[in-house]
Amino acid sequence: MLEIRNLKASIGDADILNGVSLTVNAGEVHAIMGPNGSGKSTLAQVIAGHEDYEVTDGTVSYKGQDLLALEPEERAREGIFLGFQYPVEIPGVNNAYLLKAAVNAKREHQGLDEIDAFEFLKLAREKMAVLGMDPKFLNRGVNEGFSGGEKKRNEILQMAMLEPSLAILDETDSGLDIDALRAVAGGVNALRDPERAIVLVTHYQRLLDYVEPDFVHVLSEGRIARSGDKSLALELEEKGYEWVREAANA
C-alpha cells in the first residue's frame, strides 16, 4: 500500500529525514517510535502533504501512484488519514459540518452521492458512542475548547467516519489519561481490517499495550535505525532510545 524509498525531507535549513525506507502493506499495523526530534512527526506530515516540508530526495508510492505529486486534499480523498498530534481548534466551524464535508469530499471523489443527512447523524452518533463522546460535540466548533483527550477522541471520530485505507496517528496517545487511552485504542482496534493499514507514531510503548503492532520501527536522526516485532518496543522501554542510537552508530 505504502512504499517509502530513501525519503529525505527538510524544513527551512534543517534536514529532518535523512533517507527513510519503509513498506506498509494492507492489513498491517506499524508502530514508529523514536526520541523527540528523530523525525517521527515530520514523516507523518510529509505523507499527509504538509507544504512546510520540502522533500529533497526519495519516493513515496501509495496504491501504486506517486503520492508526493498529490495535494493534501487529494491524498485525503484517496484514503490517507492523518490524526494530528496537535489537532487545530477552529472556532466557528461546526464539528458536524467538517465531518460531513470530509465524508462528502471523499464520496464525491469516489463518484458517490452525498451522504444522506439522517444516515450521517446516525453513523456519527454510533461512532461517538463507541468512543464515549457526548453527541453535543457535534454542534461545537471543531476542537474549540476541547480538552486534550477530547481532541484526540475527535481525531479518532473523524478517522472512524472516513474509514481510511491508510491511517497515520501522530502521537495520538500523548497526554491521555487511562480512560481516554482505552477509548482511543478501542477506536483504532475497531478499524483494524485486512484492507486497511495503520501507522502509529508514538514516543512511548504504552499505547502498544492496547493496540498490538505487527511491526515496530525505531527512527533515529531521520533514519530507521532498527525494525522488529512488538518485542522491540518492550526492549526499547527497558533500554531507552540511547541504546538504539549507539547500536545504529556502532
Add this chain to the structure above:
Amino acid sequence: MSRRSLPIDALDRTVSALSDDALADARRAALEQFKKRGFPTTRDEDWKYTDLSNVIDISERWLESSTGTQPTDVDRVRELQTAIDAAWLVIANGELNRDLSTAFDDDGIEISPLRLDDNGLRLDDPLADLNLALLRQGHSVSIAADRSSARPIGLLIIDSADTAPTLSQVRIDIELQANAEAHFIEYHVSAGDDEHYSNAHINVINRSNARTNYLRFQNRALHHSQTTRLSVRLETNSAISHCGIDLGGRLTRNDLTIDILGQGASAIFDGLYIATEGQHVDNHTRIDHRVGPAVSAQEYRGILSGRCRAIWNGKAIVHAGADGTDAQQANHNLLLSEHAEIDAKPELEIYADEVKCAHGTTVGQLDERALFYLRSRGLDRERAKRVLTRAFATSIVNKSPIPELHELIGHAVEQRLRDLATGAPQ
C-alpha cells in the same frame, strides 16, 4: 485641507422649503451651527482616516438638482417584511411610509413625531447638525414600562437614487421605559444607479432595568455612502446588546456612543465589517463609564480584500469615581489582500482606581495550520479558505443579539464572502 461646507443659498432655500412644523426652529438653529463649522475634515482627530469629499460632492449635487421625492421600492420592502417578522417603521428616502409601516398597530409601542426636549443640538457633531437642519420628519418611539416582546421592531431605512443623486436624513429617538425589553433591527438598504448619501442619527435611552437588543445591518449598493450615529444612554441596571454589520456601501462611517449613567448597567457591542475594492468602512465607538460598577465589552471583526480601507477606533473613558468598571475591547482583522488597509486604534482613558480594562487588536491572514487541517480532511484549498473566512465572521453573527435573525444574517454574510471570492459586484 480647508473646511468644506455646502452652498449657503441652496441650503437656506432647502431648509426654508421644509414644512413649518414643530421642528422649524430647531432646524434653523442647526443650520446656523452647520454653516459655521461645515463638514469634519481629516484634520479633526476623529476623522483622521475618513475623508468626506465623496459625501460632500453628493450633497452638493443633490442641493443643486433639487429633485422631488423618489418612489419607494415597495417590492423590496415587502420582500424584507416577509423574510423578517417585525413591527416595521419604514423610512424611505428619509420619509416615513405610513402604509408600509406596521409598527403603529403594535401594543406597547408608541410612535409620534419627533419631540425635542431641548434645542436638539449636539455640540460635537456637525453631521448631527446637518441631519437636523435637513430633517423632513423625525420620530419618537416609546416602549411602555414592563413591556417585553420577542418580536423585533424593524427600522427599515431604504433609499433609492434612480434618476438623480439623493440625500436622506433619518432621526429616531427611542425611549425604553423602566423594565421594558425590546429588540430592534435597523436595516439599511439602497438601490439605484445614481449616487446616494444617507445620514442617520438614532438615540436610545434605557430607563432603569430596561434591556435593548439592537442589530444594525447595512447592505447598501456599493456606490452609496452612509454615516450613522447611535447614541445610547444607560440608566441603572439597564443593558444594551448591540451588533453592527456592514457589508455594502462605498463610504460607511458609524459612530456608536454609549453613556453609562447608572450603576449595574451593561453594554455589549460587537461589529462585523466586510469590505472589498473601493470600499471604506469606519467604525468609531466611544463608551463613557460615568459610574460603577458597570460592564462593557466590544468585539469588532473585519474581513478585507482588494483595495479597501477599514478603521476601528474604540474609545473607553472611565470617569473619576466609576469604580468597579469592567471594560473590554477587541478588534480582529483578516486581510485577504496586500492592498487592504486597516487602522485599528484602541483608546483607554482611565480616571478611576478600581477598574478592570483590557484591549486587544490583531491583524492577520488565515491560519495556515487550520488550512492544512481542513485540507488533510479532503477540503480543497479554496473551500478551506472559504470555510475559515466564514468562520471568522460567524463568531460575530452568532453572538448578535437577535437569535432568530442569525440564519438570515449568516446567509447575507456568506453571499457577500462569495462575491469577494469571485470578485463579482454586489
